[in-house]
Amino acid sequence: MYQPDHLDRQIILHLQRDGRTPYVELARLVGVSEATVRRRVERLIAEGILEVVACVSPRRLGLAMEALIYLQVDLDKLTQIGQKLAARPEVREVIYTSGTYDLVMRVVLPSGDDLLPFLTRQVATIPGIKATQTSYILQVEKHPHDWQLPEVPAAAPPVVARPLILVVDDDADFCAAASMVLEAEGYQVQTVCNGREARNFLREQVPALILLDLIMETPLAGLEVLQMVRTEARLAGVPVLAISAIRSTEWAEALPSQEDLAFDGFVDKPIEPGTLLEKVRRLLG
Secondary structure, eight states: OOOOOHHHHHHHHHHHHOTTOOHHHHHHHHTSOHHHHHHHHHHHHHTTSOOOOOOOOGGGGTOOEEEEEEEEEOGGGHHHHHHHHHTSTTEEEEEEOOSSOSEEEEEEESSGGGHHHIIIIIITTSTTEEEEEEEEOOOOSOOGGGOOOOSSOOOOOOOOOOOEEEEEOSOHHHHHHHHHHHHHTTOEEEEESSHHHHHHHHHHOOOSEEEEOSOSSSTTHHHHHHHHHHHOGGGTTOOEEEEESGGGSGGGGGSOOTTTOOOSEEEESSOOHHHHHHHHHHHHO
């Protein structure tokens, strides 16, 4: 990863103060040639450190009302809901969060009278949204584009090994949502989409925890993964949390009794983010 040096940081600070500063003027301010400044700026853009955008003022365009809308959603629909909301022209930002709410979006509308129709016709009709809370934005003291690079970079925190969680599920949306929730809490996450891939992974690595679906390439594929975990000595002690909708399907009768199952926990889908984190924390201690 490219690390900006002192000259890069000087260039960034001047561009943050005035993004339209010409290369000639930047070169004079930092004491190097125009060609050097040009190369540095192009490198910073290529590395994704600098982004060139036009910031629009909604109020100047007649969008006088801004609000933050906090949403609780079904975990297995998290990314779908986020993408649908992000596609709405009224929405300026969509942020995935941990804690009480799973999503926060910032919306702009012509007036407060437009908020209720937006919530009832555009938001409430999306499957998987369970609850919302709205806060009007009265005044903004500092915008994201007002943030400036600190003069002295903060010291890097010590590297701490993070527990690795293996998510085994053929539902790509569930894997993406679970990864987002768990990584936000500091866990490492590896996802695989079927029992065969899970067994291959477990031959190479030992995770701290396995989140395991049962119905994948076969109706009880997850049980084959569980058997491997419980019979191989190197995997002894790895907790397995089953997260499955099997008990609401025709395959429920084929599922062994609770006494015969060697899971460390069993949760029916859909599972809420808060419940998932609670189970994970309990199993990892």
